[in-house]
Amino acid sequence: MRVAIIGAGVAGLCCAYTLEKLGVPCDIYERKHTIGSLYSYGELLLQIVHRPYKDPLKFIAKEFGILIEPLTEVKKIVIKSPKREAFIEGKKLGYIVKRGQEQESIENQLAKKINAKINFNVNADYRELAQSYDYMVVATGSSMIAKQLTKVKNIVSSRIKGGIALGDFEPNTVYLWLNTLYARSGFGYLVPFSKNKASIILVATYTQKEEIENMWHTFLYQEKLNYEMIETFETELDISITDRHQIDNIYLIGNAGGFLDPFLGFGLLNAIESAVYSAKSIIHGENYEKKVKKITDKVDKLVDFRKMMDGIKNEDYDRIVKVIGNPIIKRIMYKTNLDVIKYLHYFTKYQRPSN
Amino acid sequence: MKVAIIGAGVSGLAAAITFQRYGITPDIFEKKCKIGELFNHVAGLLKVINRPIKDPLHHLKNVYGIEVKPINTIDKIVMKGPTVTASVTGSNLGYMILRGQDANSLENQLYNKLEIPVNFNIEADYKKLKNDYDYVIIATGSSQIPKELGCWQELVTTWVRVANVLGNFDTKTLLMWINTLYTKSGYVYLMPYNEKRAVLAMVVPYISKEELQYYWDTFLKVEKMNVDIVNMVDLEHISGNCFPHQYENLLFVGNAGGAIEPFLGFGTFNSTVSGAIAAKSIAEGVDFKKEIRFLSEANIKMLEFRKALDLMDNDKLDKFIKILTFPPVKKLVYNTNFNAIKYGSIFMKYAINKMNNKPYEHRKKV
Numbered sequence: 260m261r262v263a264i265i266g267a268g269v270a271g272l273c274c275a276y277t278l279e280k281l282g283v284p285c286d287i288y289e290r291k292h293t294i295g296s297l298y299s300y301g302e303l304l305l306q307i308v309h310r311p312y313k314d315p316l317k318f319i320a321k322e323f324g325i326l327i328e329p330l331t332e333v334k335k336i337v338i339k340s341p342k343r344e345a346f347i348e349g350k351k352l353g354y355i356v357k358r359g360q361e362q363e364s365i366e367n368q369l370a371k372k373i374n375a376k377i378n379f380n381v382n383a384d385y386r387e388l389a390q391s392y393d394y395m396v397v398a399t400g401s402s403m404i405a406k407q408l409t410k411v412k413n414i415v416s417s418r419i420k421g422g423i424a425l426g427d428f429e430p431n432t433v434y435l436w437l438n439t440l441y442a443r444s445g446f447g448y449l450v451p452f453s454k455n456k457a458s459i460i461l462v463a464t465y466t467q468k469e470e471i472e473n474m475w476h477t478f479l480y481q482e483k484l485n486y487e488m489i490e491t492f493e494t495e496l497d498i499s500i501t502d503r504h505q506i507d508n509i510y511l512i513g514n515a516g517g518f519l520d521p522f523l524g525f526g527l528l529n530a531i532e533s534a535v536y537s538a539k540s541i542i543h544g545e546n547y548e549k550k551v552k553k554i555t556d557k558v559d560k561l562v563d564f565r566k567m568m569d570g571i572k573n574e575d576y577d578r579i580v581k582v583i584g585n586p587i588i589k590r591i592m593y594k595t596n597l598d599v600i601k602y603l604h605y606f607t608k609y610q611r612p613s614n
Numbered sequence: 615m616k617v618a619i620i621g622a623g624v625s626g627l628a629a630a631i632t633f634q635r636y637g638i639t640p641d642i643f644e645k646k647c648k649i650g651e652l653f654n655h656v657a658g659l660l661k662v663i664n665r666p667i668k669d670p671l672h673h674l675k676n677v678y679g680i681e682v683k684p685i686n687t688i689d690k691i692v693m694k695g696p697t698v699t700a701s702v703t704g705s706n707l708g709y710m711i712l713r714g715q716d717a718n719s720l721e722n723q724l725y726n727k728l729e730i731p732v733n734f735n736i737e738a739d740y741k742k743l744k745n746d747y748d749y750v751i752i753a754t755g756s757s758q759i760p761k762e763l764g765c766w767q768e769l770v771t772t773w774v775r776v777a778n779v780l781g782n783f784d785t786k787t788l789l790m791w792i793n794t795l796y797t798k799s800g801y802v803y804l805m806p807y808n809e810k811r812a813v814l815a816m817v818v819p820y821i822s823k824e825e826l827q828y829y830w831d832t833f834l835k836v837e838k839m840n841v842d843i844v845n846m847v848d849l850e851h852i853s854g855n856c857f858p859h860q861y862e863n864l865l866f867v868g869n870a871g872g873a874i875e876p877f878l879g880f881g882t883f884n885s886t887v888s889g890a891i892a893a894k895s896i897a898e899g900v901d902f903k904k905e906i907r908f909l910s911e912a913n914i915k916m917l918e919f920r921k922a923l924d925l926m927d928n929d930k931l932d933k934f935i936k937i938l939t940f941p942p943v944k945k946l947v948y949n950t951n952f953n954a955i956k957y958g959s960i961f962m963k964y965a966i967n968k969m970n971n972k973p974y975e976h977r978k979k980v
Contacts, residue, residue: 290780290844292811293716297845298652360715361648380810382780382842423647425735456647456735469824487737489646 263392265383267294270513270530271398272369273325277538285375288383295366298492299359300421301450301458304527306353310598315528316354323535327365329354334431338583340576341438345584349593355450389509394541400514402499410502414521415565417445420475420493421460424486428457437576441477444569462524496524500558505547510537518554522561529554560604619751620738622649625868626753627724628680628889635679636897639730643738650721653847654714655776655813656805657882658788661708665953670883671709678890682723684709689786693935696793696928700939702948710805711882749896753889755869760856767855769876769917772800772819773826774849779841783812792931796832799924817879823848851879855913859906865892877916884909915959922962925969
C-alpha cells in the first residue's frame with residue numbers, strides 16, 4: 260500500500276506517525292523548506308472546549324499513543340471585556356503548546372517521532388499523487404484543495420497579528436480580551452512562554468489587510484500592553500467547513516478538512532484526531548466520514564456560537580464576563596466536567612443576537 | 615576595557631568575533647530570543663558594488679579574519695527592462711549568501727565562531743550602558759538611536775516584499791527586473807536557494823505599505839510570473855547616512871551606521887565590515903570615524919545612481935540596460951576591477967544634470 264501526505268504540519272505528521280506505527284510507510288511532501296510555523300506563538304488547548312475529555316493531552320496519549328510535551332499548564336484564565344474582568348482558577352484548565360521553529364515546538368516534537376522522509380520545497384499536485392498512490396492525505400492547512408473537490412462553506416475569515424513580548428509575566432496565567440473596538444467579533448489573547456516572555460495575539464474577524472495594523476495598535480494601547488515587542492507577524496485565517504472529508508482515495512485532514520474550531524480558531528486537537536482517524540481508516544478500511552462525525556458535530560455546534568458572537572456588542576461582552584465571574588456559574592463551568600459547549604449550544608438556539 | 619554590543623545581527627556578531635580575536639570579552643545584548651532574521655532570504659554580494667575591493671569574501675577573510683561560506687556564486691545576471699532583456703555572464707560575478715534561521719545562514723555562521731555568550735531577550739537601554747561601559751557598539755539594525763542623537767540623514771525609504779517561491783531555477787543566476795510601471799525606480803530580483811526554491815523580492819521606493827500589494831500584483835501580471843508563493847513578508851528598508859559614526863563612546867555599525875546603500879539596498883557586506891572595523895578600532899585605539907569614512911563616501915556615490923534612476927522613464931531604463939550590457943562596457947564593468955561605482959557616479963552626475971535641464975525632451979511627441 261502506498262500513501263502520500265501533502266503537508267508536514269501537525270495533522271500531516273500525526274497521520275504519518277500513526278501510519279508508521281501500524282506498519283505502513285508513507286511519503287510526505289511539504290512546500291516550505293522546514294518544519295514548523297515560521298513565527299513562534301503559543302497555542303491554547305483549553306479543557307473546556309474539548310469536554311467531555313477530561314484532559315486533552317492525556318486523551319491523545321491514551322487513545323492515539325501520541326505523546327506531546329506542553330510548554331506549561333494553564334492555571335488561571337483572566338477574561339476582560341471593555342468594562343469588566345473575571346478570572347477562573349483551577350488546576351487543569353488546559354495547556355499551552357508552543358508552535359514554531361524551536362525544538363520544543365509541537366511540530367518538531369512530532370517530526371522527531373517519524374522516520375518517513377519529508378520532501379521539502381515541493382508543491383505537490385494532489386491530482387497526480389492521487390493517481391500514482393493508493394491513498395492521498397491532504398493536510399495542507401488550507402481549504403484550497405477541498406474547494407476543488409467538494410462543497411466548502413466559509414464560516415469566518417479573520418486577520419491575525421501577533422508578536423512576542425518581553426516583560427514580567429505569570430507563567431501559568433492566560434489573558435483573554437473581548438472588545439469589538441479592535442477585535443470585532445474576535446479576541447486578543449496573551450499566552451506566556453516563560454517568566455519574561457509571552458506571545459500576544461490579536462484575532463480580528465472580517466478585517467482587511469490595511470486595517471489590522473491600526474487595530475493592533477488600538478489593542479495594545481487600550482489594554483496597556485506596553486511591552487517591548489519582538490518578532491511580530493501577520494497572517495490571515497479563513498475558517499470553513501467542508502461537505503465531505505473523503506473523496507475517492509483522497510482524505511482531507513486538519514484545517515484542510517475544515518476541522519478548525521470556528522469559535523476561537525484553535526484546531527490542534529481536531530487536527531490530531533482527524534489525522535489519526537484518516538490513518539486508521541486507510542489501514543483498516545473503515546469509514547472515515549463516520550469516524551470524523553464526532554469532530555464535525557462539535558464543530559457544527561461551535562459554528563452556532565460563532566454566529567452568535569458575530570452579532571455581539573460590547574455591552575453583551577460585559578454581561579457575559581459578569582456571568583462568568585459569578586461564583587456558582589464558575590463552579591459549574593470549571594470545577595465539574597460538564598460539557599458546557601453542548602448545553603450552552605441549546606441556550607444559543609433560543610438566544611437571538613441583539614441587533 | 616568594558617565593551618557592550620547591542621544587537622546580535624550580522625554587524626554585532628562581526629564586532630563580537632573581532633573582539634574575541636583581540637582577547638576582549640564584550641557583553642552582547644540581543645532583543646530577540648534567537649540568532650538570525652525570522653524569514654529566510656538570499657543576500658547578494660555583487661563584486662561590482664564593492665570595488666575597488668576585488669573579492670568581498672576574500673577581503674573579509676584576509677583583512678578581518680572572518681570566513682563566510684556562500685551558498686553559491688553568481689555566474690550570470692539577467693537584467694530585464696521594459697522591452698530589453700540582457701545578460702551578463704562571467705565566472706564569479708558575486709556571491710549568494712543565506713540569511714535567516716537555518717544552520718548555514720550568515721548569522722549562524724558568525725554565531726558558531728563566537729565563544730562569548732549572547733544575552734538573549736534583553737532590551738538594552740543605550741543611555742544606561744553608555745555610562746557603565748567604556749564603549750558601546752550600536753548594532754540594532756535600525757536608525758532609531760542615531761536619529762535620536764542627531765547623527766542620521768535619511769536618503770531613501772523603500773518597502774520591500776520578500777517572497778519564497780517554488781519553481782525551477784538555475785542556481786547560479788540572478789534575475790532582475792526594472793520597470794517603472796511596477797517598481798517605480800526600484801527593482802525586482804530573484805535569487806535561488808537551490809534548484810527548486812528561490813527568493814523573489816520587490817523593492818519599491820517612495821511608497822507606503824498599502825501600495826505594495828498593487829505593485830506586486832502588477833509585476834506578477836506583466837511579467838507573467840507563474841511561481842508558487844510559499845510565504846511572504848513586507849519590510850521597510852531605510853537607507854541613510856550616519857554622520858558622524860561615533861557619538862562620544864557610542865559607535866554605530868550595520869544598518870544603524872548606514873550600511874544599506876541607497877542605490878539597490880545591498881547591505882550585508884557593509885554591515886559585516888563596519889562591525890569588524892568598530893571592534894578593531896576600539897581594540898587598537900584608532901579613530902573609528904576615520905576608519906569608517908569610506909562607508910559614507912560610498913553611499914554618496916551610490917546616491918548619484920539612485921538620483922539618476924529616480925529620473926528615468928521606461929525608455930531610459932531600456933537604454934541604460936543596453937549601455938550596461940554593450941560588450942565593451944560590460945567587459946569593463948563586470949570583468950575587470952574597474953571602479954564602476956566611482957567613475958559611474960561622475961557620469962551619472964552629468965547625466966542627471968542633462969535630464970534635469972531638459973525635463974520634457976525625453977518624452978515622445980504625440
